[in-house]
Amino acid sequence: MKQKKAASKAWPEKWHEINPGCMVFIPGNASTYHTGSWRAQRPEWDNKKCIKCGLCYIFCPEGCISEDAEGFFKANLDYCKGCGICAHECWPGAIKMFEEVE
């Protein structure tokens, strides 16, 4: 089925712009929505304490923590909601939560 033009917009404005069956043709396009604005606290890594175990990566509900070239981990702050699971589960204590101030 051909995708309608409306998908280029953020939201269909008229009824005939809606795809039949409300089908979505772009897999994983929820990543255009940045949930990072929900955050009240921000995790920060202390790479001196990090043992590169990857527990923060496996326990992140967002899947926003990734490994960099040196094997250390960092969060993608576009999506991090600041739940604090990574800081709580990091047993070497390498992750600390800091208040988000603007």
Next chain:
Amino acid sequence: MSTVQNFEIYVPKLLDKREFFSAGHRACQGCGEVLALRLIMKALGDDVVISNATGCMEIISSAYPQTAWEVPYIHVAFENAGAVGSGVEAALKALRRKGRIADRYVKSVAIAGDGGTVDIGLQALSGAMERGHDMVFFCLDNEAYMNTGIQRSSATPFMAATTTSPAGKAIKGQRTGKKNVPEIMVAHNVPYVATACPSYPIDLVNKVKKAKEVKGPAYVHVFSMCPTGWRSASEQTIKLGRLVVETGIFPLYEVENGKYRMTMEIPKKLRPVEDYLKLQGRFRHLNADDIEKVQALVNKEWRKLMNKVACMKPW
């Protein structure tokens, strides 16, 4: 030869790096259910068709015109995740036979919350399991109807306060215990039944992989922590999942062709349930006598399970 390879790599790094459930979904902070779903998708890979009943995971993942899914996905009504999952399996089989799609094995996977499994979807699930369709059913159990505002379901544990079983003078939260759906599935003589918890991620991933490889129906009951509905702190999510297993409230086991096997370390003495209950606002009203009652119920269920595990051993 069974030598340990990659000895210096930590276990989390051996998981599939690809994400089939994209970031940007609208789950609450610290949601244990979406963590379970992310790990399930990592274990399943991309050769799947998902049928997902209404519930938290549908609401947060597929807000039109966006979707967090990177695999084929059908949203179905509350009651028929099992029926649609079995239909997808039959359709794939027919289309493969007629040569309309590539001849490659695709698993049909049904996912439902505890309302869609335990209450509303039970008869569709029972039918799908009884007919012996080649599918996996995942129940993501967060112990109430969380997305509509924390109404009680029959998976709500004894004495938990919800908005429709409030704690007060007349009743102290939920009056009955939790319905044991894994046991109901064992009674269907399903080849594979398991319980899992995302606080034990490698165990969860192994069980999902095992369920995917079963030729026939499989059922996995995944305990999912819910900070919003349980009135607990968002960073305590993983800890709560560990405590629920260590206290014996939700034991981890798998049943292969009727044979029980514990997949957790069996403790000599269970942790007191108070450790688990005191972290949650939904159990805040309990006094010492009530905790005693909860402990008695947990001990009874644990003894029942231990007897089943023991009597299955000679086989």
